[in-house]
Amino acid sequence: MSKINELQKFLQNENVDATFITTPDNVFYVSGFRSEPHERLLGVMIFKDAEPFVICPLMEVPDLKATGWEFEAVGYEDTDDSWEILNAAVQKRGVALDKIAIEKSHLTVERLERMKQLYSKAEFVRLDDQLNKMRNIKSEDELAKLRKAAELADRAVEIGCREIAEGKTEMEILMAIEFEMKKLGAEKMAFDTMVLSGPKTASPHGTPGDRKIQKGDFVLFDLGVSYEGYCSDITRTVAFGEPSEAQRKIYETVRAAEQAAIDLVRPGVKARELDAAARNVITDAGYGEYFTHRLGHGIGISVHEFPSITGTNEMPLEEGMVFTIEPGIYHPEITGVRIEDDVAVTADGVEVLSKFPKELQIIQPK
Amino acid sequence: MSKINELQKFLQNENVDATFITTPDNVFYVSGFRSEPHERLLGVMIFKDAEPFVICPLMEVPDLKATGWEFEAVGYEDTDDSWEILNAAVQKRGVALDKIAIEKSHLTVERLERMKQLYSKAEFVRLDDQLNKMRNIKSEDELAKLRKAAELADRAVEIGCREIAEGKTEMEILMAIEFEMKKLGAEKMAFDTMVLSGPKTASPHGTPGDRKIQKGDFVLFDLGVSYEGYCSDITRTVAFGEPSEAQRKIYETVRAAEQAAIDLVRPGVKARELDAAARNVITDAGYGEYFTHRLGHGIGISVHEFPSITGTNEMPLEEGMVFTIEPGIYHPEITGVRIEDDVAVTADGVEVLSKFPKELQIIQPK
Numbered sequence: 001m002s003k004i005n006e007l008q009k010f011l012q013n014e015n016v017d018a019t020f021i022t023t024p025d026n027v028f029y030v031s032g033f034r035s036e037p038h039e040r041l042l043g044v045m046i047f048k049d050a051e052p053f054v055i056c057p058l059m060e061v062p063d064l065k066a067t068g069w070e071f072e073a074v075g076y077e078d079t080d081d082s083w084e085i086l087n088a089a090v091q092k093r094g095v096a097l098d099k100i101a102i103e104k105s106h107l108t109v110e111r112l113e114r115m116k117q118l119y120s121k122a123e124f125v126r127l128d129d130q131l132n133k134m135r136n137i138k139s140e141d142e143l144a145k146l147r148k149a150a151e152l153a154d155r156a157v158e159i160g161c162r163e164i165a166e167g168k169t170e171m172e173i174l175m176a177i178e179f180e181m182k183k184l185g186a187e188k189m190a191f192d193t194m195v196l197s198g199p200k201t202a203s204p205h206g207t208p209g210d211r212k213i214q215k216g217d218f219v220l221f222d223l224g225v226s227y228e229g230y231c232s233d234i235t236r237t238v239a240f241g242e243p244s245e246a247q248r249k250i251y252e253t254v255r256a257a258e259q260a261a262i263d264l265v266r267p268g269v270k271a272r273e274l275d276a277a278a279r280n281v282i283t284d285a286g287y288g289e290y291f292t293h294r295l296g297h298g299i300g301i302s303v304h305e306f307p308s309i310t311g312t313n314e315m316p317l318e319e320g321m322v323f324t325i326e327p328g329i330y331h332p333e334i335t336g337v338r339i340e341d342d343v344a345v346t347a348d349g350v351e352v353l354s355k356f357p358k359e360l361q362i363i364q365p366k
Numbered sequence: 367m368s369k370i371n372e373l374q375k376f377l378q379n380e381n382v383d384a385t386f387i388t389t390p391d392n393v394f395y396v397s398g399f400r401s402e403p404h405e406r407l408l409g410v411m412i413f414k415d416a417e418p419f420v421i422c423p424l425m426e427v428p429d430l431k432a433t434g435w436e437f438e439a440v441g442y443e444d445t446d447d448s449w450e451i452l453n454a455a456v457q458k459r460g461v462a463l464d465k466i467a468i469e470k471s472h473l474t475v476e477r478l479e480r481m482k483q484l485y486s487k488a489e490f491v492r493l494d495d496q497l498n499k500m501r502n503i504k505s506e507d508e509l510a511k512l513r514k515a516a517e518l519a520d521r522a523v524e525i526g527c528r529e530i531a532e533g534k535t536e537m538e539i540l541m542a543i544e545f546e547m548k549k550l551g552a553e554k555m556a557f558d559t560m561v562l563s564g565p566k567t568a569s570p571h572g573t574p575g576d577r578k579i580q581k582g583d584f585v586l587f588d589l590g591v592s593y594e595g596y597c598s599d600i601t602r603t604v605a606f607g608e609p610s611e612a613q614r615k616i617y618e619t620v621r622a623a624e625q626a627a628i629d630l631v632r633p634g635v636k637a638r639e640l641d642a643a644a645r646n647v648i649t650d651a652g653y654g655e656y657f658t659h660r661l662g663h664g665i666g667i668s669v670h671e672f673p674s675i676t677g678t679n680e681m682p683l684e685e686g687m688v689f690t691i692e693p694g695i696y697h698p699e700i701t702g703v704r705i706e707d708d709v710a711v712t713a714d715g716v717e718v719l720s721k722f723p724k725e726l727q728i729i730q731p732k
Binding site: 035038039057058059060062063077078079102104105106107108109110112113124128171174175178179182183188192203204205292293294303304310311312 | 404444471474479537548554678
């Protein structure tokens with residue numbers, strides 16, 4: 001069943017007259033049309049009992065049609081009032097809008113106020129949970145793209161490891177990775193690539209810079225690739241030269257924590273149980289205070305999407321969910337280490353999409 | 367006067383108790399703290415009569431403090447309810463919130479609903495126009511950053527021109543540009559770099575790919591660089607090999623249109639007059655139907671911000687405004703050409719920030 005049909009059925013079941021979807025990621029999800037409209041209006045309008053349409057800037061109509069969109073394409077020019085154009089397309093369908101579902105976690109207050117002017121008697125209800133429920137469970141086609149995105153990220157870490165050398169800067173390594181990835185046909189990186197070295201690994205959200213790699217550093221790669229609209233997000237931390245005992249202990253603790261969470265993944269287990277499994281390993285080893293973030297996040301069209309793998313999320317896992325598992329220890333005096341995989345829940349367990357080895361890789365200075 | 371003071375004065379004048387700013391670009395603008403919180407809560411709360419605070423994930427508090435933020439930093443953990451933490455910080459100040467200004471064009475419906483639960487008696491008013499008014503007029507410090515960002519974009523086009531060669535793909539040229547830019551210290555490109563060749567130049571929003579450059583092509587570069595949080599956005603179209611008469615005529619028409627708009631820029635002229643000046647040149651030359659977008663857009667912390675330079679915007683220009691001027695002709699049979707500069711309105715005229723030459727550059731095949 002197409003996403004449009006699935007949403008139409010939802011509207012019929014809930015007796016909602018229409019839904020208007022405007023988040024670019026959700027527009028792509030339901031229509032296959034990928035566009036970043038900035039402040040311009042882009043949306044998919046789906047009706048309980050009428051033909052859906054996409055509204056977008058006139059100059060993007062050919063791109064929309066090229067994706068195979070089979071319903072109406074409503075274009076407007078920069079000088080038009082796009083909401084009037086939208087309303088005309090609604091009026092043409094002759095349906096009353098008494099109940100409209102919107103993405104409350106994305107639609108702006110200003111746009112809702114505009115819709116309330118046009119449909120002053122309408123009640124506005126949440127579409128978010130329905131869309132999240134759909135996006136939460138990946139189809140075989142989506143999984144195939146996520147696998148490919150993860151494979152490209154594995155390659156990116158491989159390239160990063162190859163580039164590490166005494167005196168090279170984080171930025172030089174980062175550029176070499178991105179350059180090679182584009183050559184390999186990656187559309188783009190899924191987010192700003194992170195290459196951190198030495199003490200900078202102890203910042204979970206650091207910024208790569210001109211620091212030069214030195215013997216004894218750990219080097220952390222956190223990166224992802226976008227492939228046909230789907231993202232990967234993986235982290236590996238490697239050693240440059242022989243690591244100290246203290247570094248090794250932190251590394252092995254994170255690795256054990258990550259594996260403990262992976263080993264638990266199967267339908268029915270609660271998200272919070274994964275977080276607890278990893279966190280317990282780290283706490284028992286005495287590093288609890290240095291693991292300062294949640295265990296993971298869903299991944300798909302967006303780098304961060306549902307489900308959130310936190311210590312309080314009671315949601316049971318289901319087949320088809322894809323998310324990251326990424327425990328870390330950020331010790332300001334010794335080193336930071338994070339290991340992150342993208343995993344999919346299968347019928348009876350887990351598929352780990354990212355394959356780059358997790359035994360501590362020691363890169364020998366030449 | 368700091369942005370915080372300026373907003374505080376606005377709240378006092380308008381008798382608004384507080385404002386909550388959550389758009390990452392606006393958070394950066396008022397606080398100097400640049401962060402992409404994804405779905406997590408990040409915001410600056412400014413009060414009429416109390417100390418402001420920033421709320422952000424706990425692990426980002428050190429980064430916030432490193433920017434020199436001199437007021438309270440309120441951190442929360444992933445397992446906290448961030449809105450309860452926010453409310454506690456408000457309660458501590460002992461001020462009543464009867465009127466709250468919000469960014470209606472950015473704040474989501476869900477977040478407003480949450481704020482209404484916390485402050486059920488409050489009236490919510492727009493902050494947008496005040497913030498836009500402030501961001502519309504760049505300070506000398508901001509102008510300096512925008513100049514530097516434009517200078518880097520000039521270099522990027524230079525590199526692109528140097529890289530053009532028979533049989534090279536758009537993506538290869540694009541990668542070379544981005545690689546060199548990072549070496550030159552550009553933080554990152556301001557948006558996805560566009561390198562289009564031959565018939566692909568006729569798509570205003572095309573995607574670079576594997577098309578190989580051929581003699582007789584026009585090659586279009588649309589790119590920008592982010593420098594200390596400020597963006598550039600420039601376009602140049604160059605010829606590879608001797609252009610045809612038809613190509614030349616389109617090029618010279620766009621160039622004359624662009625110059626006509628630039629020549630008009632000074633305080634007091636209306637935005638729509640610029641659009642008309644460029645559009646008239648193109649229409650008079652018989653290409654009106656091929657200029658399918660507005661003339662330009664404001665640029666600063668965001669690649670697209672106010673003011674919008676359209677045929678209907680009656681707003682008079684003021685000293686300190688910075689925007690793009692970017693007419694184009696997209697002729698499906700001959701070629702597409704766009705020329706785009708970043709310009710600043712000065713006390714008595716215009717400063718063109720981007721300097722790459724606009725005489726048609728003809729790159730000779732070897």
